[in-house]
Amino acid sequence: MSSFRNIILSAILLMFLSVNANCQTQKDNVSNSDVKVEKQKKKKKKKKKKKVKLPDIDLSHWKVTLPVTNDKGKPYEIEPPEIEDFASNEIAKPYMYIDSTKGAIVFHAMPTASKTRNTKYTRSELREQMVPGENNVNWTFKDGAYMKGKLAMDEVSRDDNGKYHRVIIMQIHGRLTNEQRDLIGEDDNNAPPILKIYWDKGKIRVKTKLLKNLNAQVPEILHEDAWDDDEGFNFEQEVGFSKFTLEVKVSDGKMVIILNGNEYKVYENIHMKKWGVFENYFKAGNYFQSRDEGSYAKVRYYELEVSH
Template sequence: MKIFRKEVFTILILTFLSLNAICQEKTSSVSDLDTKSEKTVKKKKKKRKKVKLPEIDLSHWKVTLPVANENGKPYEIDPPGILDFASNEIARPYMYIDSTKGAIVFYTLPTDSKTANTKYTRSELREQMEPGNNNVNWTFKQGGILKGKISLEEITKDSEGKFHRTIIMQIHGRLTNEQKELIGAKDNNAPPILKIYWDKGKIRVKTKVLKNLNASYEEMLHEEAWGDDDGFNFEQQVDFRKFTLEVRVTDGKMVVILNNNEYKVYENIHMKKWGIFENYFKAGNYFQSRDKGAFAKVNFYELEVEH
């Protein structure tokens, strides 16, 4: 009888240990499955996060591209057509969305398709206050604000091993039709009062100065009445990192701000005299080289205009 109880007890112990091992194995398996499931979900979330779209409303911009249209002039897309630029096969090589970065990429290289009064090509936006109409613009008295978040994606070097440069923002002057007729100009083009360059990893600003401060109204309308200033370099080295630029214009004053902590203020007689012109903002990649094989890619993550 004692032997029988002992055998039963031994069997019960062995059964308990076996069941416990099975439970632990199942628990481990469930735990492993949970861990694998969590990893799968995290991977899916990461993949979803990679798809981004730039925060840019193009309804008041047209684009000029470094490729010719059927008339041999630079190909342009006005609103509302520009809103569908991503599916435009002609535009696709020069203006496209990088959804991993959340940016519109502007790609430019030297071609024979250039706008009037320049030797360089561009993939660049031109502000249109009234969509599709170049004749509605603004003065310094009316004012304006341009804000952008940008990075230089890629740019080639010259024969001396130095990076080429490109213009990423502008304020361009424009003659009214009346001013054009007054001076007998062939078009409405006026000088750019502001050019902002990516120049060897730094942000460089150029503006215009009136050569003769006693010039008459009619004399000031001529392009040759205005010369280039010496230029200004911000201290920060942006290189290929993201940076922000803001341009604020009011009557007789222009302020350029880099990364919200470096300012260049223009408030002088030249800014006051410039008040005779209408203006429009430009943004993108106006590449400053004709070297063979040269090119540049500029990313715009954000772009905003206020008037």
């Protein structure tokens, strides 16, 4: 009888130990499950944080012109150092803003009453300032210059024929010195742009200037009507709405435009040599080429760098 009782007690003890072990295992499993869930939550948070991207663009040597007027009825501009805080500028927000999901600055332009001098079009466009806040310090071809941008067309409207509107996305603009301006009796320092790069129906198109009279000297050569437009050049590759890279290299008597590192257009001729008389500055962004009602364009810039 005693032996039977011992067997019963042993069985009960084993059952108790087994239940305890199962409970502990379940606790461990629950604990491990909680740890896994917590780790997954942390991973998700990390992934969400990684989605926030900022463009690789230093704006300390640029000012921007926006398609809206200031209190004097002129195009609204933001110069350094204020431009570095453009994202919090309420006036700038609709026309120049950060897309943190793509890591780009978006330049948005459409027809408005805000037109810069000598043009019928509006812009949301950067203007290089070698000395921040100063327009009177610029460069010549002899000085040399380099600009590289990584960008993409974000959105653009179509005309009545269903074709996309054109946008100038990069420029080299000429500038008269104060002495040259006074010499030819102009009331501003504006000179023609030696380079315009267009996003044109999904392709990249380049336009430059030709001197009409190759024997022209100062002061004749300083007048805008001394120069004519060339026929233009289209790169073969279609960029569409994809991201692409543009490089512009300038040296004495030479200008090179490079698309995606593999297509080149080289200008090395008498016109480039003669252009050496002018000062210049780079422009980049969205110089919208339409006055159609309801038309607009948005250009994304991911990277932009300039050197001299």
